[in-house]
Amino acid sequence: MPTVRTNGVETYYERRGDGPPVVFVHGAILDSAQWTPQVDALEGEYTTVAYDVRGHGRTGGSARESYSVELLAEDLRALVAALDLDRPVVCGLSMGGCIAQVYAAAHPDEVAGLVLADTFTPELFDRREWLQRSAMLRAAVPFVRLVGYERVERAMVWLHERFSKGVSGDYERIEGLRAEGPKLETAEFAKVVRAVATFHETEVEYAAIAAPTLVLYGEREPSFVRRHAAKMESEIARVTVREVPGAGHVSNLDDPAFFTDAVRAFLAVIDFGEDGTAAGARAGAPTEG
16 A cells, blocks of 8 residues: 655555656545546556545544644645655645645645636635535534434535535445545544635635646536636636536536546646646647636
8 A cells, every 4th residue: 555654644645657747636525536537547648646635545544633724735745745746737626626726826836737626715705605614514523423424424415405406416426435445533524624614714825826727616516616716717827717517516526527638638738848847838728618
């Protein structure tokens, strides 16, 4: 089982293929297996790295009393350094997208490109969004201690479907991935959930993100995710926004063919040098659609 010491934890990762590096960062309460469709499709052209974020999967937990998105972003930076990846493209979804944007804004010279999928900025646009992104997540923790996160999450999926029909997408596939991987410990669930629920307290300087950026979101995402896609489009200098047709909140699994094609097209317009770094974007970047 390949692991590397990063920022005080043994981080599990899978490295496949050869070529310019692409690092995949999964969503909360999942693991690196979330990215199997994209890794399978891209490993012939790129060095793909998918890893289990602290608290998840085969990386597992740590003795820290609390987590933050900033901590998880520094874990990512330590992984990139430990694996000697020179300015990778970073692709993150949901929580992984939060981690990726914090990393890219804090260390813009270390990122060749950025894919932000089904994710959001720290800003809370209204009370309804605060309920969905913060209050409901925090409220879930005591119930998880009583009945386990699987039951609580099913209840939350049901509730989210009342707000936004279709947002959960192919939820059976997500449950299947979780059944195949290591079970998340309750204490780690609490720390991960609180990190996501407090993301609105994080400062991200979007003007600092210099790398070409692709923002993807599912057609059936909650309306606030579209607002965040628009915010990123307005504040990141070199950005393309695309909607994934028919997809919910985990668009890389709901429509893996469309998602992978969009990522492949984005990677193709990054001008990788002989050493695997990106000098910038060629003319003809993907247009919004």
